[in-house]
Amino acid sequence: MKERMMTGDRVTGKLHLGHYVGSLKNRVALQHQYDTFVMLADVQALTTHFKEPKQLSQYLRLVTLDYLSAGIDPNETTIFVQSMIPEIAELTIYYSMFVTVNSLRHNPTVKAEALEKGYEDLYYGFLGYPISQTADITFCKATVVPVGKDQLPHMEQTRKIIRRFNQLYKPVFAEPRALVGEFPRLPGINGDSKMSKSKGNSIHLDSTYEEVLNKIKKAKTDPARVKKSDPGHSERCVIFTYHQAFANESTEEIYEGCKTASLGCAECKDKVSKSINQLLEPMRERRDMFQKNPSQLDEILMEGTARAQHIAKETLHEVKEAMNMNYF
Ligand code: ATP
Ligand code: MG
Incomplete structure (x- = not known):
């Protein structure tokens, strides 16, 4: 059986060259070698964009189009929508019982992003997004995660959560490894150290x-x-x-x-x-080819999401079994 690879992008904007060299290029190259899952992270997008969910729904299709244009092959890769996998939210709750607030506060990426956005009193969902990422990775038991450099502290957090879960209950999960792209942090056109969707310093793939x-x-x-x-x-x-x-x-x-x-x-x-x-x-x-056929795009998303839903149910059953929570 192929090892499973999983990543995703917040649907906060169209993808840019930084995404390509930091993560997308690896996904395209490795999609035949691994059973690949790519997630449209709409829930994680809400952690900073909860006031504009309508905007996110537009980006959902645009990011999908970016994937397909960049060479993600829907026959090899499962593309799915995060909010349609409720098991991810459920796992997030279970994991959050044994992750301390201090460990989240000291996460260097959370700190840097909070500073950048001028957050003083952190929203609970924002502070906890690394826990939600662990749920994203574990619901499908992925062991390979292609990411940019900013994601490395979250990968460390993920491994910690998994070790704790396995030790507290039963060894359900294998520890995943990060696969950092050739350019783990592509700078922005304004000279900023990271080309970023939300900073307006990007060259978009479209x-x-x-x-x-x-x-x-x-x-x-x-x-x-x-x-x-x-x-x-x-x-x-x-x-x-x-x-x-x-x-x-x-x-x-x-x-x-x-x-x-x-x-x-x-x-x-x-x-x-x-x-x-x-x-x-x-x-x-x-x-151009995919844009001419918008219903094909929806079909790809529905099929991928259905596959992810099926796997999520299996994992949750196993998780609850390990926690002695399958009562009836
Ligand atoms: P936002 O500003 O909304 O957080 P973002 O540009 O940081 O958007 P994400 O969706 O948070 O994009 O990140 C998706 C993936 O792309 C992550 O693995 C991230 O590390 C990677 N990535 C994003 N920007 C870059 C960059 N400039 N260089 C390399 N990798 C990047
Ligand atoms: Mg980001």
């Missing part, structure tokens, strides 16, 4: 050829390089990181050209736009 050119033109470069004749510092420039992430050839020449000022920023940006457009072109073709 960008047109011109949109890529324009965004890259506006992207921040090494501030020390004012004139073309000033030597640049590739290590401080997001454009160079994008070369490393998306160029098909070695980036040595770019590095040298920047350092010796023989390559200007405009030309360097043109080259990177070309590489990004090369990656996005086949995605555009697949997107």
